[in-house]
Amino acid sequence: MTIVHHPPDELLTAFAAGMLDLGQHIAVATHLTGCRHCRRVVHAMEHVGGGVLTALPATAMSPGALAAVETRLDGLAPAVATGLRKAATGITDVPGLPPFVRDYPSSSWKWIAPKVHLRPIRMPEASATRVFLLKSQPGTKMIEHTHTGFEMTCILTGSFAHAGGHFGPGDFDFGDGATDHEVMIDSSEDCICLVAMQGELKLNGIIGRLLQPLIRM
Amino acid sequence: MLNDKPDDATSDAARWAALIAAVAREKDREAFAALFTHFAPRIKTFMRRSGASEQSADELAQEALLAVWSKANLFDPNSAGASAWIFTIARNLRIDALRREKRTRTAGTDDIDLEFQVDDGPSPDAGLAAAQTESRVRSALATLPDDQLRVIELSFFDDRAHAEIAQTLQIPLGTVKSRLRLAMNRLRGLLGDFS
Ligand SMILES: [Zn+2]
Numbered sequence: 475m476t477i478v479h480h481p482p483d484e485l486l487t488a489f490a491a492g493m494l495d496l497g498q499h500i501a502v503a504t505h506l507t508g509c510r511h512c513r514r515v516v517h518a519m520e521h522v523g524g525g526v527l528t529a530l531p532a533t534a535m536s537p538g539a540l541a542a543v544e545t546r547l548d549g550l551a552p553a554v555a556t557g558l559r560k561a562a563t564g565i566t567d568v569p570g571l572p573p574f575v576r577d578y579p580s581s582s583w584k585w586i587a588p589k590v591h592l593r594p595i596r597m598p599e600a601s602a603t604r605v606f607l608l609k610s611q612p613g614t615k616m617i618e619h620t621h622t623g624f625e626m627t628c629i630l631t632g633s634f635a636h637a638g639g640h641f642g643p644g645d646f647d648f649g650d651g652a653t654d655h656e657v658m659i660d661s662s663e664d665c666i667c668l669v670a671m672q673g674e675l676k677l678n679g680i681i682g683r684l685l686q687p688l689i690r691m
Numbered sequence: 692m693l694n695d696k697p698d699d700a701t702s703d704a705a706r707w708a709a710l711i712a713a714v715a716r717e718k719d720r721e722a723f724a725a726l727f728t729h730f731a732p733r734i735k736t737f738m739r740r741s742g743a744s745e746q747s748a749d750e751l752a753q754e755a756l757l758a759v760w761s762k763a764n765l766f767d768p769n770s771a772g773a774s775a776w777i778f779t780i781a782r783n784l785r786i787d788a789l790r791r792e793k794r795t796r797t798a799g800t801d802d803i804d805l806e807f808q809v810d811d812g813p814s815p816d817a818g819l820a821a822a823q824t825e826s827r828v829r830s831a832l833a834t835l836p837d838d839q840l841r842v843i844e845l846s847f848f849d850d851r852a853h854a855e856i857a858q859t860l861q862i863p864l865g866t867v868k869s870r871l872r873l874a875m876n877r878l879r880g881l882l883g884d885f886s
Contacts, residue, residue, distance in 0.1 A: 483879055484875065492783065492786050493847075522832065523782065525828065528733065530733045544724075547760055552764045
């Protein structure tokens with residue numbers, strides 16, 4: 475798998491800093507699952523975070539804080555590594571998702587337009603960013619749309635092309651409000667993407683009108 | 692400070708790693724107190740700048756150090772620097788605190804730890820890569836000018852802190868943001884290619 479399109483540096487830094495909402499976090503985490511290069515950038519940014527933390531000025535702790543903490547130490551059991559839980563009913567049939575997303579409750583594909591199915595990702599947290607899987611059959615041409623917020627797309631299987639380039643498995647497509655897409659699915663297999671989207675969609679055409687109420691869910 | 696000579700930073704990092712190892716191995720309370728004295732007041736500042744009240748910033752800093760105690764056995768000096776590791780603890784506590792504030796979650800930080808676990812396990816060369824990363828980051832930070840270091844800090848806080856820092860540096864917020872982009876590019880260049 476050769477990854478050509480990566481998230482911008484600001485996004486990887488925001489991920490490492492813990493500044494993303496859960497929906498955005500899921501999109502970046504999905505890219506990281508398949509991209510060792512970006513995992514190392516995030517790791518480097520966590521080291522920068524350590525440097526930033528160490529360089530912050532000290533704020534005096536409340537009197538007796540250390541003593542109060544020390545009395546609680548004996549009651550603490552050593553932590554156990556957060557192993558991966560086995561998800562019996564999770565999203566186990568879609569490749570390329572990070573382990574924690576695979577653990578989310580599964581939902582079923584919904585037909586939204588000819589050759590296009592959508593499957594919502596049910597997050598355990600309220601998030602300003604919606605996340606869903608989109609499955610398009612070969613040859614599907616998505617109608618152009620614009621939106622007022624950003625859109626992050628992680629390609630899991632298949633491929634598509636638009637004015638911004640060609641996107642295959644592992645690639646990350648970042649669109650802000652200014653981007654207009656006319657997307658052509660050009661793989662011979664289904665193209666499954668994880669999409670994280672914020673802002674109101676202004677979709678044009680028939681697919682847009684069909685998608686709009688579903689994505690608002 | 693961030694731009695101390697790399698030698699100082701290296702010995703500091705080694706010292707903190709040794710203290711965490713002593714906590715893990717022997718439940719060494721003196722080592723813990725030393726970690727508390729250095730990190731708790733800085734984590735408190737980190738939480739204050741993230742919008743926490745005086746009292747909850749204090750509590751979160753205490754929680755972070757309790758986590759350092761109980762997770763010390765999971766600290767792997769080959770795959771993370773001590774301050775980077777403590778930073779991730781503070782970061783995940785901050786996320787948890789923000790979620791609690793919105794009353795959407797009471798599950799604690801274990802789930803958040805999982806959310807940062809993006810692959811099925813460390814790659815075989817993870818240890819080597821981490822050691823390289825740490826020394827690269829350290830020397831990259833050491834070469835950055837002060838004003839760029841100051842804005843790098845901004846990436847770790849939200850707009851509230853950006854406005855505050857713009858005020859301290861007496862420059863417009865727009866300038867802070869463009870300076871941040873510049874500093875990130877510079878840092879990225881210094882860190883080199885990770886592929
Ligand atoms: Zn990447």
